[in-house]
Amino acid sequence: MAGPEQDERSGQPNGTPGIGPDEPVVIVTGAAGNLGRRLTRRLHRDYGVVGIDRRPFPNRPKDVALEQIDIRRNRAENVFRRYAGRIKAVFHTGILHDMRKPASEHYSFNLVGTTQVLNFCVRYKVPKFVFLSSANVYGPHPHNAQFLTEDAPLRGSEGFPMIRDLVAVDHAVSSFLWKRPEIDTVILRPVHIVGAVKNAPSNYLRLRYVPTLLGFDPMVQIIHVEDVVEAMVLSARPGVRGIFNLTGPGEVPLSAILKELGKVRVPVPHPLAKPLLRFLWNSRLTTFPEPELDHIRFICMVDGARAREVLGFEAKRSLRDTIHAAVEAGPLAVPR
């Protein structure tokens, strides 16, 4: 894959192969990620798509331009300069989730990177900014209402300090939503995304022996990655702005999901599970940090009514299909 250093476009100041000189474009950050690829493939028929990612994106559609660059670099602004005036939207999915990376890297990539993109949007008069956050910013908590609305406090990092940068990014984009009324900012907070993705809930459901907490069986919500992509496309409509929880096809107890997937459950008493998981994490034997346990202990469910009413979003896949999608890993996902 050609890197950005080999500038093939020097002779084409106003475009890339596949994107016409006046064609409207959308920018997708994190385009080479599992979700970014799906979004890119969904969008490229309607718009010229410019992906920004430091990772390569092999086998991408021919008309998708990839700028392989770190979003924090000053040179990233060149992308906005090049397409200035015809950028219809920025989809910001380039968020670092790797819990093994140090906090400094998380803050730098997520918060500094996002702020940079927001500043570009102002400078180059992008009319739409769609940010993919997560319902995890609310955090699992025994005092949570059954269905949290978008107005609920973001206490996700209360028991899970490692994700405080993600909460900070959500807050940063929320304040941007109010500071910049001329830009239609959309924040999407989907529930646990499953499908051909790598994230904590999918990795958990892909385990062969699934540990659970003895005596706890919270109701959970999951959503298919394609449904999330669909919601992002719906949010791109002009005039739509605000914060939206995205819910999938319904809610079931964790045990029902594991039962449906035919998993062997290993119940562990929670006073034991915490030190055990902390030990495994410190020994680098697991990808799950200890605070994730709260997600299989308490509820963190959201009310998706706003997305239904304002976005017109409805998850297309049934509950059963969504559950099975978690382990029917496509070619993009990690092997079991």
Next chain:
Amino acid sequence: MPADRSVPADRSAPADRSAPPAPTPRPAPRRSAPPPPPPRDVRFGGGRPSLLGRLGGLVDEWIARRVDPDDRLKQIQTPTNEFGFDSFGFNRDFVRRALLPARWIYRHYFRVQCFGTEKVPPVGRVFLIANHSGQLPLDAAMILLSMLFDKQPPRMVRTMVERWVAQIPFFSYLFARWGQIVGIPDNCREVLENEEAILVFPEGVRGISKTFDRAYELQEFGLGFMRLALELGVPIVPVAVVGAEEQAPALANLTRVGDIIGAPAFPVTPTFPLLGPLGLLPYPVKYRIYYGEPMRFDGDPNDEDDTLQEKVDAVKAEIQALLQRGLAEREHIFW
């Protein structure tokens, strides 16, 4: 809309109309036919029915024959999804199992007698407002069971449990499987907007922990239920429970001891703590439950407390009247 959550999406719908051109064709293990309906018991992991699972099946069968012969649970209108759960985690199979001991306690231990169950509207949002007594919240359980066993058609009533229950192993999900919700106003509103019935004890811990010298004296009522009733136009059915006071007559309430062990109260009854935990066993009193005519109120839900107090007092007076009637009709505490 909350009902929408439980409605399974149409599997035959063209779900892939928005799918990408799929340059990387997914291996298609998408099952062509829907799998067989999930087995009744979802608590035990593993694919094959375990010994426990089979035992559970036998118990279920027996319950179906003995405890719930006319399948009243099926007549409950709470919508559940393809896995048998509603959005709060209610599940009929869990309730069915719990009915085994519950029905025995209801019919043979407390020999509950109900009056006026038909006054509870068969459908639509409704508050059941009752007096609270007896140290252990068995009055709540008996009201729920009376709506299930002695009302035609049966109606599911939800109660609100303390928030800390969500942190106690097993109770953390069992209360939800049995249809109860965590006591947060948002949850109460959600349930009422789903046109369901909810049982509230406005006296709260003041009522249930009071000593026996104040038996059948209604304590101070909270106002929260009235604000919700005015906001959402919820009719209020007053309910009086006669008998529960005598199941555990408290001579004193050692709140200091309760504070130390983290309990809301520490009652001293003739048998507790004298006989240890066994002393907590409620006495086999006879329960009588009286349902009053539904009451409706109009007004601004954000009125000052004083204005709301008048309306709450009207409900309180109605419950007091039902209590007096029940006490007058009662000939003996135990039968």
